[in-house]
Amino acid sequence: METIEINTESINLDQFLKWAGIVDTGGQVKILIDESLILVNNQLATERRKKLHAGDTVEIKGTGIWKVTGP
Numbered sequence: 001m002e003t004i005e006i007n008t009e010s011i012n013l014d015q016f017l018k019w020a021g022i023v024d025t026g027g028q029v030k031i032l033i034d035e036s037l038i039l040v041n042n043q044l045a046t047e048r049r050k051k052l053h054a055g056d057t058v059e060i061k062g063t064g065i066w067k068v069t070g071p
Helices: 012-017 028-035
Strands: 002-005 011-012 038-040 051-053 058-060 064-069
Touching: 011 012, 012 028, 012 051, 012 058, 028 038
Parallel strands: 002 064
Antiparallel strands: 011 051, 038 058, 058 064
16 A cells, blocks of 8 residues: 655545546546546545545555545
8 A cells, every 4th residue: 555645634536646646637537437446445436526635545446555644
């Protein structure tokens, strides 16, 4: 599991994945969500703008798991 630090109280899922360098565009996030490949805190993600906070985990099936850390 890799940790990714954010500098704000929260961050949207699509912004987080771009910030971490996992995807290049929000459109790629939409495709991953549509294919049921993203889990947030072990629950299937259904929206690109889901708010993430420090302590949350994001998993892309077959790719990796990232933990959000923050201020």
